[in-house]
Amino acid sequence: MTTTLLIYFCLAIRLHAESFNTSTTSTPFSLEGEYSKISTTCFSSRDYELLSGDFIRHTYARLFSSTLLEYSAVTIGLAELRKALAFGPVRPWTHYKYEEPTKQELESATSLEEYYNLIEPTTPIQSLDSLFFFEKNIHIAVDYLDKRLPSIRNIFRRRFEEKSKGTKNDRK
Template sequence: MAISFINNIFVENVMLVALFVNVICVGAALRPADTCLSETDYEELCGNVVKYIYAIGLSHVLVHESVASIALSELRALLGFSPLPAWQVYNRTKPSETELKNAPTLEAYYELREPRNERRCLNSTHLFEKNVDAGIKYLDEHFPAIRRIFRQIFEEKLLREGVLDKKLIDHMINVYFEALNRVDKATSDMLWYKLKCDDLEPYFE
């Protein structure tokens, strides 16, 4: 029993170290030392609907939601579920224990548990769905490491855990939040780093 417990702790620590190393690699991939995001880059990131001075301010909210959408897309794909649906009106009501218990399929259970927020919904006061679509397109084209790192983290966890059930879905949602926090920080650091380039720095003095 004691040996089994020690082995479990060892495996868990190895997985945490692997996750940490992966996130460091993402940060390195997102921050090439000799490049900066141009005015055109920020406009493209926002779908070319506003000029760069407004796009810069919008980018921090937009990138966070775009990264979250990429992560959820990868999680759904690896769980074998349908792609992310179109945005819906945000519902603050959490599913009841009865609803969760009676979910007819694992995908239906996941749909009830999937993380949502007020910025990725039809009644969002921050963004349109097309804004996030543009953000995802830009990140996939210019920073494909973001999607790859989520896929790798989720794959490692799924391979380790085995059979898919409600408990594993709950666990993978926790993994999603852990990975999102780390990758989102690396992405935000990258954005701030590139904002300090000579051509845009005067706008922040």
């Protein structure tokens, strides 16, 4: 999933580069420092309960947390990618499409964002067909992670900003 996201991101950068302002002033940012903040953070049972939106307690909250953390981080990454590309926010969940978009669908896309919407990486867990979570569960977890571990969003944002500098917004 992460590899697919990275591939789509690289494609999107090349296609959407000119729209970015590269003359921004940057503050010192240490990727290693942000990684360190994440790796040294310990979650208590209460953290897991809050991550789940206080829906389940202690041991059961921990059981679901691994999957919830993974897909919440993916959602944060997709949101930052869309923001870096000047696209709208992450789209609401729909039913999962098991087939890839057809060549005709891709060719008929009238904008880069429309094209990206066709190829944006998703999984059955991130759809209305999910057997694990409701969309609101992911939103609650994302909000909690933004408060508890803002480094996750900071890393995605910085990486996407760095990758998008000096690239050209051309679909061809």
